[in-house]
Amino acid sequence: MAPSAKVAIGLRIGQTYSSIAIITKDGRTDCIANEDGERQIPTMIAFMGDEEFTGTQAKLQALGNPKNTIAKFRNLIGLSFDDILPETSLPTSPISNFDSVPGYIITHNSQEKSYTVSEITTKYISRLRESAEDFLGQAVDGAVLAIPLYFTQSQREALRQAAEAAGLRVLQLIHEPAAAAVAYYRGGSKDVLAVIVDLGSESIDVTVMSIRSGMYTILGTTHSPQVGGNAFDDLLVTHFSSEFKRKTGIDISSNKRALTKLKSAVETTKKTLSSSTTALCSVESLAEGIDFNGNINRTRFEIMSRKLFDKCVEFVKEAIGNVGIEPVLVEEVIFIGGAIRIPKLQARIRDIFSHPSTVIRQELEPDEVISYGCAYQASLIINMTNTDIAERIGKDITITPHLTKPxxxxxxxxxxxxxxxxxxxxxxxxxxxxxxxxxxxxxxxxxxxxxxxxxxxxxxxxxxxxxxxxxxxxxxxxx
Amino acid sequence: MSELLPRIPDSWDKDLTYQAHGTLSECVIRELEPVGQYYLAHARRKLHNYSFLVDER
Ligand SMILES: Nc1ncnc2c1ncn2[C@@H]1O[C@H](COP(=O)(O)OP(=O)(O)OP(=O)(O)O)[C@@H](O)[C@H]1O
Ligand SMILES: [Mg+2]
Structure with missing residues (x-):
């Protein structure tokens, strides 16, 4: 195939972080940063005066301007309001009901405005597209987006429409674990039985996948919102707020503003603990004008996280158990999702796959790998017409008999x-x-x-x- | 290192080229993840009803 001038991107819209990947001129896959230099862009939007913010700039608004800050909308797309579990702890704009369509009421330009989840998603994706175009210096011709395995048909459709409304030609939506797998195995055709462990911020997703002749089949999966990076943050919030109470006598457990401040600070503490054995947590004026300065060592963090680690281990075992295989048969374990960087968690998962022939794969950045796979897939199909793509990925083609025995x-x-x-x-x-x-x-x-x-x-x-x-x-x- | 194949046993009927003893077990129908170049090649063969050989021409 002749080299093409068309430019395609891969997009991963996570519930809390998103990333954009491209194929570089020398054929590598890489993430690109937005104008604030972020490769992991918080999936948030905020409105302030006549301005609109995304990424960390929006995240910062959650404190002073929570009513006009929108977070965690990715998983709501395509759902009816009645399907959504009430989220009480959200320090950001609450979800409103517009005739069963979920959305938000915010103040923008001194006017009250309402946006549906789809409209917010479109705004967000537009900003990602613009960041990509600024970086590339040209328009984006097409994109492949990753979706979680548990997305329903109407969620897929709604995401596709939102992305198209954002000015993107959506080439294909692919499952997150498939995107991660294709990022790792790309043009290879070796046979592998792989388990993909994705610890994001709101959930753990474990997928057992067989890769045969360069083709990918999901054999089983578990998804649970019980564990994720956020759950570790919550533990640290509890830890430091009781330390604050001990030191100052001030109870912040029902002080939303203080909790939001602390929550945002402990995320950094948690990340630091993945690479250092001790970490600080500092919050200026946490409550009643009093600053908080705390520190924690990794061992302490590991002890308080033990139950969460146990749950992760349980979900991994459940996924392989559901498929009816023993851990020893698993040839490769792929670590993805930002929170998989926690060293003790990795050790606990390695313990399940203690057989010397099982390889742990984590050479690619765990929160970037999904977007890499999307960018790679996009590069394969960017020159096809929509009809061709639809024909090739339709059920007629994907539904295929598989050998049951070797x-x-x-x-x-x-x-x-x-x-x-x-x-x-x-x-x-x-x-x-x-x-x-x-x-x-x-x-x-x-x-x-x-x-x-x-x-x-x-x-x-x-x-x-x-x-x-x-x-x-x-x-x-x-x- | 390639594997060695056995000799034909004495009990084998020399006039036969092959002898079938059974068929494949029932396959399971599963869904392929439509990603990667090998999948696209599979899709192309399936769409046009090509065999591997025809596809390579
Ligand atoms: N170095 C690190 N150590 C520990 N946790 C980290 C590190 N880097 C990122 N994280 C955590 O990873 C989580 C984000 O991961 P990721 O971007 O994969 O989530 P997501 O895809 O947005 O969420 P979900 O998969 O639940 O929809 C956050 O909780 C973040 O704090
Ligand atoms: Mg994720």
């Missing part, structure tokens, strides 16, 4: 050699090389499936249709 050949020592592993989508073609002894004039190819023998065949080496490399006789059956 198929292989018995070697001279009587051992079963897997040629096509289980969970391989069909049809498949595999070329494998077998050899024969120098004095051998014929060979016997015995094809088995799992424990079951299917075909026995021979090839007389003097025959006209001789085959030097034993081909998998099962190809014909498989197709």
């Amino acid at each position: 198929v292989g050949i018995v070697n001279a020592s009587g051992n079963f050699v897997v040629v096509v592993p289980d969970n391989t989508p069909l049809p498949v073609r595999r070329v494998v090389e077998f050899s024969i002894n120098d004095d051998q004039r014929d060979c016997y190819i015995s094809v088995w499936e799992g424990e079951l023998r299917l075909v026995k065949s021979d090839r007389n080496m003097n025959n006209e249709n001789e085959s030097q490399t034993g081909e998998d006789e099962n190809n014909d059956n498989a197709e």
